[in-house]
Amino acid sequence: MPREAPYLAVADALRARILLGEWSVGEPLPSRARLAEEFGIGRNVTQRAVERLIVEGLLEGRAGSGTYVRTPRERLRMVRSRHRDGSRTGLTERGLTERGRANSWDSHSQVRVPAPEAIAERLAIRPGELCVTTHYEFLADGQPVQLSHSWEPMAITSGTPIVLPEQGPFAGKGVVERMRAIGVAVETVVELPRPARATPAQAHLLGVGAGDLVLLIERTIYDSDGRPVETADMVVPDGRRAVVYEFGIDQP
Secondary structure, rough: OOOOHHHHHHHHHHHHHOOOOHHHHHOOOOOOOHHHHHOOOHHHHHHHHHHHHOOOOOOOOOOOOEEEOOOOOOOEEEEEEEOOOOOOOOOEEEOOOOOOOOOOEEEEEEEEOOOHHHHHHHHHHOOOEEEEEEEHHHEEEEEEEEEEEEEEEHHOOOOOOOOOOOOOOOOOOOHHHHHHHHHOOOEEEEEEEEEEEEOOOHHHHHHOOOOEEEEEEEEEEEEEOOOOOEEEEEEEEEEEEEEEEEOOOOOO
16 A cells, blocks of 8 residues: 655644644744654655644744644635536535625726736736726625635726626626626636745735735636636635535536
């Protein structure tokens, strides 16, 4: 049978010691160099073990200070489904309660923003072409649970009632319904999730530490002709949410 990865064994050992109270809540762990020496492993292995416990919510990193035992938190599941569930975010909580579900949001849009090169590539437009960009902060019981920064080409929406996503007759209806209102049929959504570190601005809005692990989801929405009509970067605090993807099976 394959051997367990060394960092998982170290994470298991550290987790057991934390749960036994060797380090209390708010107390710093020894440095990574010291842990590496104690376990007889490389620092990169120690780093991965500590990062795993940060993701689990047992530890938190503090920029320039070290790694500390944090108050245990329940890690809520956020289900991203291909099926329309009526929610603005596309995230749903499953279980007996609705704890932690995003139930409100703040937003701010800007028009005539030139598309940076990376965004232009995702939208299949030329760099500098004008877009509407919207920043979202999704809240659950007043607490931030997700950030989103979306871009829509003005070549598609300019002069229509949907040019501002959160204003007008289709405010808050979501990309699919808004685009349908101007005769654009959305057919495909592509999401690319990857781990990232919270920037200072993201950390401030999410209530986490700068450099904490987050899940970055790069989403692009295409119409029936394969044209990108919106792209967005969504940021979820990784230590608080377990993001689960759900896909239905098309029946014959």
